[in-house]
Structure formats: C-alpha cells, structure tokens
Amino acid sequence: MLVQNNCVIHVPFMWLVHRMCCYSMEGSIVRLPDLIRLKKKYKAYLYLDEAHSIGATGPRGRGICDHWDCDPKDVDILMGTFTKSFASAGGYIAGNKVCML
Ligand SMILES: Cc1ncc(COP(=O)(O)O)c(C=O)c1O
Numbered sequence: 770m771l772v773q774n775n776c777v778i779h780v781p782f783m784w785l786v787h788r789m790c791c792y793s794m795e796g797s798i799v800r801l802p803d804l805i806r807l808k809k810k811y812k813a814y815l816y817l818d819e820a821h822s823i824g825a826t827g828p829r830g831r832g833i834c835d836h837w838d839c840d841p842k843d844v845d846i847l848m849g850t851f852t853k854s855f856a857s858a859g860g861y862i863a864g865n866k867v868c869m870l
Contacts, residue, residue, distance in 0.1 A: 783813035790822040790833040798826065801837040805844075814845040814868065824854025 785808050790799045799817075808815045819832045827835025832849065834841045841847065845868050850860040862869075 783811055784816060785811075785813045786816045786818075788818050790817050790819050790826070792821070798822070798836060799833065801833050801839050801844075805839060808843070815843070816846040817844050817848065819847060819849040820853060820860075823849035830854070 785804060787799050787804060790801070792798075801817075804815060807813070817833060822836070823832040824830050826832055829835050832847070833839075834844065834847075842865070844864075846862060846864040848860065848862045851857040852860070
C-alpha cells in the first residue's frame with residue numbers, strides 16, 4: 770500500500786482513495802483532473818468522499834465533478850452524506866455496476 774498526498778493506492782487492485790474532496794477547515798479542493806489522469810495512467814480505481822463537497826461545490830452544487838467539469842463516469846465510486854449541505858440524515862454510495870456488485 771502506498772500513501773501519497775492524501776491518496777491511498779492499493780496494489781494489486783490499485784485503488785486511489787481521496788478522503789476529502791473539499792477540506793472543511795481550509796476549503797481546499799482536490800485537483801480532480803490530476804487524480805483522473807493518475808487513475809488512468811496506473812489503471813487504478815478511484816473512490817471519492819464528497820461529504821464536504823456535495824451540495825456545496827460546483828456551479829450547480831453537484832460536487833467535485835461539477836466543480837472541475839469532469840465526467841462522473843471517470844470516478845468509480847462516489848460517496849456522500851446528507852448530513853451536511855442537505856441538513857438531513859443518511860448518505861449514498863454511487864458507482865458503476867461492476868464496482869457495486
Ligand atoms: C470526510 C467525511 N466523510 C464522511 C463523514 C461521515 O458523515 P456523517 O456524519 O453523515 O456520518 C464525515 C463526517 O464528518 C466526513 O467528514
């Protein structure tokens with residue numbers, strides 16, 4: 770397992786995990802296009818935690834893909850919570866069929 774810039778890369782199934790797309794204290798935002806480039810280069814899977822970005826980031830509030838105008842299909846698993854921007858309870862995990870099985 771490699772740990773680099775808040776990303777965890779697992780071998781042999783190579784996962785890039787970004788724990789926070791948007792840091793709550795500083796408001797810094799992950800450079801998603803760079804992560805997508807890395808994921809494609811190393812044939813890794815990408816998992817993003819949007820707890821602090823969904824509902825708050827991007828011109829339409831749709832999160833980190835909206836912010837960077839990236840295709841959500843380039844992210845294998847997107848996870849978010851309804852307890853912050855949506856002032857509710859619960860959350861979601863979204864991804865393609867292969868990752869969800
Ligand atoms: C990065 C991150 N992911 C997930 C969660 C979990 O959210 P919840 O409070 O809805 O369980 C939190 C909560 O603060 C968080 O900061």
